[in-house]
Every structure is written in C-alpha cells, then in structure tokens.
Amino acid sequence: MQDEEMVTQLPGMLYGEDERVTLLRQILKAMGQPDHAFSIIHVCGTNGKGSTSAMIAAILQASGYSVGLFTSPHIMAVEESIQINRQLISKA
DSSP states (O other): OOHHHHHHHHHHHHTTOOOHHHHHHHHHHHTTOGGGGSOOOOOOSSSOHHHHHHHHHHHHHHTTOOOEEEOSSOSSOGGGGEEETTEEOOOO
8 A cells, every 4th residue: 555545544543542452453454564574572561661662772772783762751852753773863
C-alpha cells in the first residue's frame, strides 16, 4: 500500500477500535508487514524501561548488531526518542 493510501484509510481504522494492539496489527498489515523485516524487543512495565532499553541496545551494538532504539517520551528534544547505533536522528 502506498503512503498516500495509508493516510487516507487511517482515520477509518481509528474509529470504533478499542484495542490498540489490534489497530497496530491492522496498520502494519496495510503497510505490508514492515515489522517482519527485523527483530524487535519490546520493553514494557512501570519503571526502568528507558534504562533497560538503553542497556539492551548497548549490549546488542557491542555484539555487532545494528540497533534502532525508540523511547518515549523524550527528555529535551524529540530527536532523542529515535536512535540508530546510539546516534540521535537528525531534525531533517
């Protein structure tokens, strides 16, 4: 599915959907399952997610893997929420 088509269909996918996991699955399916192209570690819980995620990312990178890290919310700038091999994304 093209990006323009996805943007057009997204509002209809949002309404009446109570479960966020179901919605995310629908969006990923409409996008051609891009999440199947790489491995994902999802860290959840009440406390320590950012620290745990940063440690996992550092260990994987030290082991030779290319590592993307997404954390939310950001502390100072939105660019820090997305990192690739410990490098923040650019504003562009």
